[in-house]
Amino acid sequence: MMLEVIRSVWTYRGFIVGSVMREFQARYRNSLLGALWTVLNPLAMIVVYTVIFSQVMRARLPGLDDGLAYSVYLCAGLLTWGLFGEITTRSLTMFLDNANLLKKLSFPRICLPLIVLLNAGVNFAIILALFLGFLLLTGRWPGIALLALPVLLLLQLLFAAGLGMVLGVLNVFFRDVGQFFGIGLQFWFWLTPIVYPLSILPESIQGLVFLNPMTALMQAYQELFLKGSWPNWASLMPLCVISLLLCAAGLALFRGRSGEMVDEL
Incomplete structure (x- = not known):
């Protein structure tokens, strides 16, 4: 099954690349600041959280007590969470948004999740490049531990893609799925140690x-960017297993219901 997916993606690579380019251009068409909005939106969020929480959380980061530590901690979590949020929320409606395309053209439907991943990846790459530049200029370059970043990103993309595909298919048949997930994602954000370190919570809650x-993924990003530490790979194993199961479930659900989805759209 995987070989068939890879073959389909390769055959329609021109369609995928063209779709990503068109969507990127359409997003910033008639916008004076263009792609700068990709940076300004998360930057505004980081500034707000820094202003509100910096003095409270500054002393709560073990072994770190300087003005930039909490900002780096926030960036590590908020920027990568933004990638996860964009992939999952856009995956929710990827089949609904492309209903006309699905009805009129014959192409592998698996291209749509890949287009979502690539679009989110392009936006994230711009933000990540600026963040890495900031770390370099401020003397906080993570060093050789940065080699772990592609592995963490791959794990996150697998998890987001698998979850997004399951939600996207279910949302075609049950439109409440999208509404529930939108609310759930907000709770999920605050139940993940992004704005606050896990250590400030009572042990029973931790x-x-x-x-x-x-949680383990966000902590891996934070340790990498803040201290230049390698991830605790053992703590990421549950996420790895869940990601693979979600991808398998998403593909199975997608293949089993692809014909019915067109009728529901």
């Missing part, structure tokens, strides 16, 4: 928060 599959 165990529950660590059941959240995004």
Whole structure:
């Protein structure tokens, strides 16, 4: 099945690349600042959280007590969470948004999740490049531990893609799925140690928060960018297993219901 997917993607690579380019151009057409909005939106969020929480959280980061530590901690979590949020929320409606395309053209439907991933990846690459430039200029370059970043990103993309595909298919048949997930994503954000370190929570709560599959991933990003530390790979194994299961479930659900989806659109 995987070989068939890869073959289909390769055959329609021109369609995929063209779709990504058109969507990127359409997003910033007639906009004076253009792609700068990709940076300004998360930057505004980081500034707000820094102003509100910096003095409270500054002393709560073990072994770090300087003016930039909390900002780097925030960026590590908020920017990567933004990638996850964009992929999952856009995956929710990817089949609904492309209903006319699905009805009129014959192409592998698996191209749509890939287009969502690539679009989100392009936006994230712009933000990540600026963030890495900031770390370099401020003397906070993570060093050789940065080699772990592609692995963490791949794991995150697998998790987001698998979850997004399952949600996208279900949302075609049950439109409430999108509404529930939008609310759930807000709770999920605050139940993930992004704005606050896990250490400030009571020990009884820490165990529950660590059941959240995004907790270990966010901590890996934060340790990498803030301290230049290698991830705790063992803590990421549950997320790896969940990601593979979600991808398998998403593909199976997608293949099993692709014909019915066209009728529902």
